[in-house]
Amino acid sequence: MLHATNIHKSYGALPVLKGITLQIAKGEIVSIVGSSGAGKSTLLHILGTLDNADQGEVFFNGNAVNKYKSVELARFRNQHIGFIFQFHNLLPEFTAVENVCLPGFLAGRPEEEVTTRAKELLKMLNLGHRFEHKPSEMSGGEQQRTAVARALINAPEIIFADEPSGNLDSENARELHEIFFRLRRDLHQTFVIVTHNEHLAEMADRKLVMKDGYLLN
Numbered sequence: 001m002l003h004a005t006n007i008h009k010s011y012g013a014l015p016v017l018k019g020i021t022l023q024i025a026k027g028e029i030v031s032i033v034g035s036s037g038a039g040k041s042t043l044l045h046i047l048g049t050l051d052n053a054d055q056g057e058v059f060f061n062g063n064a065v066n067k068y069k070s071v072e073l074a075r076f077r078n079q080h081i082g083f084i085f086q087f088h089n090l091l092p093e094f095t096a097v098e099n100v101c102l103p104g105f106l107a108g109r110p111e112e113e114v115t116t117r118a119k120e121l122l123k124m125l126n127l128g129h130r131f132e133h134k135p136s137e138m139s140g141g142e143q144q145r146t147a148v149a150r151a152l153i154n155a156p157e158i159i160f161a162d163e164p165s166g167n168l169d170s171e172n173a174r175e176l177h178e179i180f181f182r183l184r185r186d187l188h189q190t191f192v193i194v195t196h197n198e199h200l201a202e203m204a205d206r207k208l209v210m211k212d213g214y215l216l217n
């Protein structure tokens with residue numbers, strides 16, 4: 001589904017990615033590990049089309065998305081890619097349902113359909129009792145599960161997660177990781193996850209190790 005070829009990226013004189021090639025198949029859960037500064041987030045941002053590579057290509061289902069113009073790219077990203085970050089980035093003034101709905105509304109989908117799906121997703125993530133709560137009225141684990149629901153609202157083909165449990169205690173982290181595997185089982189959801197959590201990295205179908213701008217395996 002995703003194929004990246006010979007990705008290079010430098011920041012000024014600092015080469016961060018030095019030729020990365022990888023493929024991700026539908027329904028796979030792939031972890032990316034490596035020491036701090038190895039280039040994991042940089043790679044994830046390029047795979048997720050949030051950033052451009054200096055060299056190399058990113059293909060989704062055979063389409064070279066790095067060649068898309070900005071409007072086309074924004075639409076593609078909104079409809080096909082979900083993101084989960086270490087900090088949930090929920091909008092503080094909006095309720096859980098409203099936060100989850102937002103990418104659906106941006107995609108131009110009907111309000112009723114989006115709201116119904118948002119509630120279904122929140123229920124699936126054990127947040128049926130939190131529809132009207134704002135982020136500040138929810139626990140860290142609940143906030144992050146709301147961010148997962150938001151990532152799922154447009155039924156993305158792939159979800160990129162950057163340290164998704166980095167800000168959670170071990171119990172909430174475990175619950176979040178179980179959710180990823182449940183979503184894979186039930187929805188055949190594909191995940192690429194940058195993590196320092198060894199347990200999650202090992203549970204993945206494949207663990208990619210980054211070192212000095214290269215993938216070791």
Ligand SMILES: Nc1ncnc2c1ncn2[C@@H]1O[C@H](COP(=O)(O)OP(=O)(O)OP(=O)(O)O)[C@@H](O)[C@H]1O
Binds near residue numbers: 016035037039042043
């Ligand atoms: N926007 C930027 N401008 C300049 N340098 C950057 C930028 N983003 C990242 N870097 C540098 O690129 C290198 C790789 O950063 P990156 O965030 O990809 O590493 P990482 O493996 O995700 O690290 P961590 O595990 O600490 O999050 C680091 O040396 C970092 O300082």
